[in-house]
Amino acid sequence: MSDILKEVLAANEEYAANFGDKANLAMPPKRRFAILTCMDARLDPAKFAGLAEGDAHVIRNAGGRASDDAIRSLVISYKLLGTREWFVIHHTDCGMETFTNDTIRNLLANSLEPAEFDGENWRDIGKGPGSRAGEYIEFLTISNLEQSVIDDVERIRSHPLVPGYITIYGFIYDVKSGRLIEVPEASRIGRATI
Amino acid sequence: MSDILKEVLAANEEYAANFGDKANLAMPPKRRFAILTCMDARLDPAKFAGLAEGDAHVIRNAGGRASDDAIRSLVISYKLLGTREWFVIHHTDCGMETFTNDTIRNLLANSLEPAEFDGENWRDIGKGPGSRAGEYIEFLTISNLEQSVIDDVERIRSHPLVPGYITIYGFIYDVKSGRLIEVPEASRIGRATI
Numbered sequence: 001m002s003d004i005l006k007e008v009l010a011a012n013e014e015y016a017a018n019f020g021d022k023a024n025l026a027m028p029p030k031r032r033f034a035i036l037t038c039m040d041a042r043l044d045p046a047k048f049a050g051l052a053e054g055d056a057h058v059i060r061n062a063g064g065r066a067s068d069d070a071i072r073s074l075v076i077s078y079k080l081l082g083t084r085e086w087f088v089i090h091h092t093d094c095g096m097e098t099f100t101n102d103t104i105r106n107l108l109a110n111s112l113e114p115a116e117f118d119g120e121n122w123r124d125i126g127k128g129p130g131s132r133a134g135e136y137i138e139f140l141t142i143s144n145l146e147q148s149v150i151d152d153v154e155r156i157r158s159h160p161l162v163p164g165y166i167t168i169y170g171f172i173y174d175v176k177s178g179r180l181i182e183v184p185e186a187s188r189i190g191r192a193t194i
Numbered sequence: 195m196s197d198i199l200k201e202v203l204a205a206n207e208e209y210a211a212n213f214g215d216k217a218n219l220a221m222p223p224k225r226r227f228a229i230l231t232c233m234d235a236r237l238d239p240a241k242f243a244g245l246a247e248g249d250a251h252v253i254r255n256a257g258g259r260a261s262d263d264a265i266r267s268l269v270i271s272y273k274l275l276g277t278r279e280w281f282v283i284h285h286t287d288c289g290m291e292t293f294t295n296d297t298i299r300n301l302l303a304n305s306l307e308p309a310e311f312d313g314e315n316w317r318d319i320g321k322g323p324g325s326r327a328g329e330y331i332e333f334l335t336i337s338n339l340e341q342s343v344i345d346d347v348e349r350i351r352s353h354p355l356v357p358g359y360i361t362i363y364g365f366i367y368d369v370k371s372g373r374l375i376e377v378p379e380a381s382r383i384g385r386a387t388i
Binding site: 002004010011014015023025029031032033034039043046047049050051054055057060062067068069076078081095099107108112113115117122131133134137138140159161167176177178180 | 252
């Protein structure tokens with residue numbers, strides 16, 4: 001058994017031993033909202049947004065992007081589980097700002113071992129074989145952080161399955177301060193219309 | 195400003211005020227692993243798996259499914275940010291077990307207001323207009339929980355961009371106890387091969 005697996009199971013043992021009355025929580029989010037944010041290890045949405053178990057849906061992917069899959073999740077979130085406010089939260093120092101589709105496609109074609117970042121460029125240090133399957137993936141990289149929040153709120157706002165009564169807020173989380181900074185233009189686009 | 199927005203910002207203010215040395219965390223996950231799990235409000239992966247900020251990637255969507263978008267995120271996770279072990283964690287009492295593509299497509303075609311669950315069936319209580327755009331979404335519902343974990347580990351394991359040295363574990367999180375229960379068949383399929 002790997003060290004990581006042992007550690008995760010030990011931490012889980014402790015969590016379960018102090019589970020308290022969380023067994024009684026209902027499936028629908030009590031506070032009727034959802035957060036879409038990045039998978040980045042430095043982000044703990046429950047902590048930075050003050051969520052207890054049972055409060056809110058949390059959707060995370062690379063970049064916190066409004067991918068088709070995030071939209072699938074958001075549609076289920078409001079239609080079946082009653083959320084009414086959604087936060088799109090990207091963050092400073094995001095890995096998605098450091099590469100393009102071409103960068104990662106070339107790295108993957110070269111090898112499937114991890115690449116290294118020198119602060120400006122990604123370099124492949126691994127050995128092949130790689131795979132060209134990256135050509136079929138749109139990686140949803142970010143070239144401008146505010147714009148990516150605006151674009152994603154806009155994409156969600158204009159989706160035919162997203163009703164006008166939902167409010168969508170756009171934010172950037174600052175990994176240096178822990179602070180949420182609103183992107184006013186995004187929140188303006190995300191305003192409920194009915 | 196909505197109550198939810200006020201509460202989130204107040205909680206964030208407090209978090210940022212006690213941010214400590216987290217400003218120094220690096221982008222790559224310190225413990226080199228990733229968790230793919232459900233957006234369900236009752237799940238707090240940082241708590242149930244013992245993660246501090248900076249430790250691990252967390253990817254979440256409706257069901258914790260190995261969607262194309264989850265695979266996009268996992269590829270970025272290992273290739274650029276060096277993770278080597280991945281946990282696929284579905285959970286008991288998952289909303290994704292309560293409906294099918296047809297169910298939600300019909301509900302959405304009827305109205306974009308929330309539906310109600312009577313413990314067996316979803317009923318639409320809202321008013322139209324709805325939208326037929328749900329026809330274009332595969333909702334990745336779950337009919338058997340263990341099987342969905344096995345299927346998802348298998349999909350990730352056999353993806354051409356996922357190298358053999360990555361270990362993938364399959365688990366079910368029990369919302370009644372807080373406990374992680376391994377799905378041995380999934381973890382067997384997910385074993386590293388090199």
